[in-house]
Amino acid sequence: MLKGVKTYMIQSNKAMKLLLLQHKIDVDAVNTNNSYPIWKKHDQAGRPYWGVSDFWNLDQNRPTSSEDLSQLEWDGNEVHLDAYAEDQIPGILIESIGIIKAWMQQLEHEEPDMPFLILASYDDGGELVNREDFPDSCYSITFRFWAARGENTVVNLASFEDWEQPALLAGCNKFTRSL
Secondary structure (H helix, E strand, O other): OOOOOOOOOEEEOHHHHHHHHHOOOOHHHOOOOOOOOEEEEEOOOOOEEEEEOOHHHOOOOOOOOOOOHHHHHHHHOOEEEEEOOHHHHHHHHHHHHHHHHHHHHHHHHHOOOOOEEEEEEEEOOOOOOOHHHOOOOOEEEEEEEEEOOOOOOOOOOOOHHHOOOOEEEEEEOOOOOOO
């Protein structure tokens, strides 16, 4: 590793490795993208939680002390990038990887003692119900981050490597997991 150059441990499942290879995308070569900066707030009991953008307005009435904050972050930190033609797919993949790197950088710098997970999944539009709205199809990538509090990883990652849906996974700070 070059001195002063930060590398990011973003893991790709088998399906994502194929998708990235198909579009000639090198995850390590993608630059950070700070278009979705992370903010920090506290619930009614003073426990911290983190979000991006408008958090889907899920915290309008400040979360209660009994709220599962990891689940709240999972639901509120959902970001979608869409492509309406196949030649736009590399753009949304590169943009999402850049945002993931920026999130990792910010979380590792500002919250070094809290473990976080970041998950991104790609959808090729194969299950679209209203095809007439998207005659050339619609491709999307959905990604989110959340604090892994205790053993709560929110989503079962046991078979991540073999998911049919292409996906990226990153752990920040004290969260480590081998696939």
